[in-house]
Amino acid sequence: MRAYRQFASVYDRLMEDMPYPQWLAFARQCWERYGMPTSVADIGCGTGAIAIPLARSGFEVYGIDLSADMLSIARSKWEDGSSSQLRSQPGSLMLLQQDMREWELPQQVDSVISFCDCINYLTEEEDVEAMLAATCHALKDGGVFIFDVHPPSQLERYAQEQPFVLDDRDVAYIWTCELDEQRCEIEHRLSIFAREGSGQDALFQRIEETHTQRAYDPVWLSGALLRAGFSKVELFADFALQAPGEESERLFFVAVKAPQA
Template sequence: MSYEQFAYLYDELMKDAPYNEWVRFVKEKLVKYEVTGIRLLDLACGTGELSIRFADEGFQVTGVDLSSDMLAVAQAKAESKGVHIPFFEQNMIDLEGQGQFDLIGIFCDSLNYLQTEEEVKETFSSVCQHVTPNGLFMFDVHSIYKIAHGFIDQTFALNDERLCYIWNSFSGENKYSVEHDLSFFVLDELSGKYDRYDEFHYQRTYPVEQYSNWLIEAGFELLEVCADFKSILPEPESERIFFVARKK
């Protein structure tokens, strides 16, 4: 899976993402569960959009991502805004060398990019080693409903003067998985011609019960499972599932 070109298009494609809702959700849960520390690890931080927003809210943020291209964008954005955030190129499965954090988050359904059950379980174990006692771990994932009805066999398209794309989604090889085949056409302003970039992305999710059991096995107490940025239990047609867990 390549993010080389996607990294530089990501912010434009995600400009309408509800970033403020993630920030609000996190702050509400920290108050609810009486966590007063401000050390926050933003895993799979991408271009740093959420990392910067958390820093603006007073958190001491560290960002980790597997893509050097995403991190280059994140670093440039943080510097341009005068925000100091250390960014590290690292796999969430193995966070060796990172310290302890009061909160670790994996947001924007980034956990769904892990390809196997073992990778998810290893990530939970890795996170547990880096959360302070009674610290929180929060993440959100696509629901099974979202994968089946929101993505599979769907085509999405954008026809803009500077950027166009065709995005086809297909059923993946594994249960509850989806393959995204994307073609981007980006205007080169010097030549007036469009450059084409192709990307392939794979996402996979699991039932709520499975995530819950893996969290408990990793050493967490499951505090809350809710949906779509609301403090309500997931319903059959909920699209984004949130988990809030505390290190035992």
């Protein structure tokens, strides 16, 4: 596992078009089916794009991430809005630097979420199983775990469609991919150019990043959830409570922790 280091400084600029409202809406759809939580843990929370809106709307939120730099940005964003009208209800946010494979909280929570294909960054089956076991342990009985992953077909599309290029005024990148078909593991290589300063004094900072993801058979993932202690597992796709198809870009798992006998 790796922290994002320099990438954290430009993360929000690169991710501003990501469908964060859709992730939030999907989570609420699931909670309406299984019970609205009071406490929520967001695994791989990054700079808080999902954790902060949840906390501002009244939830008790724990944000977990491996990157101290990402968490520092999230903390600044939360504190900047702490005295403003952005917080419609009294919620809370606790940010913790932890590895998702062995994360823990001071108390169990009603729900856990992990969006933006965080689990794809676990590139060994035993790491995924460790993360699922830690998550089950952190949930109250009957609690719900909601997460998304890229299926194998999406990694194949990345490899076929690369390279990807962005050329905006303040930030640009060249993104290439290499797929290991046998492991269904892809290496993303990014050369990012971010403007620092303004006017004639502006310079571009070059940031080199390499990120590796692995896609897992959804049947295997469902089985791993059951082995970890979840009693019910549902599979949906692309931000809707609908069955996945061959063209699905994101698979959404919804798993309920088995109550103690």
